Amino acid sequence: MRSVMAYDPQNIFAKILRGEIPCTKVFENEWVLAFHDIAPQAPVHVLVIPKGAYVSQDDFTAKATDAEIAGLWRAVGQIARDLEVAEPGYRTVQNTGTNGGQEVPHFHVHICGGRRLGRMIPE
Ligand code: AMP
Numbered sequence: 001m002r003s004v005m006a007y008d009p010q011n012i013f014a015k016i017l018r019g020e021i022p023c024t025k026v027f028e029n030e031w032v033l034a035f036h037d038i039a040p041q042a043p044v045h046v047l048v049i050p051k052g053a054y055v056s057q058d059d060f061t062a063k064a065t066d067a068e069i070a071g072l073w074r075a076v077g078q079i080a081r082d083l084e085v086a087e088p089g090y091r092t093v094q095n096t097g098t099n100g101g102q103e104v105p106h107f108h109v110h111i112c113g114g115r116r117l118g119r120m121i122p123e
Contacts, residue, residue: 005105007053013106017051027079031071034079034111043114044085048076054107057094076109085113091120 008014015021016035023035026046037045050072054060061069080086090113095102 005055005059007055007059008105009053011104011106013047013049013104013108014053017049017106027075027082029071029075031068032075034075037110041110042112042117044083044090044112046079046083046111048072048079048109048111050107055105056102056107057096060107072109076111080111080113083111083113085111089113091117 012021016023017033023033025033025035027034027048030051032048032050034046034048037047050060050064050068052060052064052068054064060072064072076092077086080090090111093110093112094100094108095110
């Protein structure tokens, strides 16, 4: 049986969720917190994180309830509309694990927009 890395409650997004360090909040409901990325890669770069303790997209899709999954993705769509990037479009990115380039081990969805983003997966 495969194993997912244990959740580290000291990761930076867990601290943001607990209010121990600040963020620039753009949205919050019972399922998610969303805030501006500290090092934006696009004119709009927001991170959407579930309130539950999930390491990654892999962990989230394996263990989260249907309500949590729906709550997260409904929020992502709502936030993109609120930020006025749904038209002319935006990109969501979920980096997963070492090969995916994930730096913070609390699942998060990047919403990037505000300009044409070019091809996916540069390098
Ligand atoms: P990833 O590589 O997918 O794990 O993305 C982690 C993202 O978190 C990066 O885009 C960072 O710029 C962002 N980040 C790290 N620390 C903070 C913070 N304190 N507040 C907001 N964004 C952060």
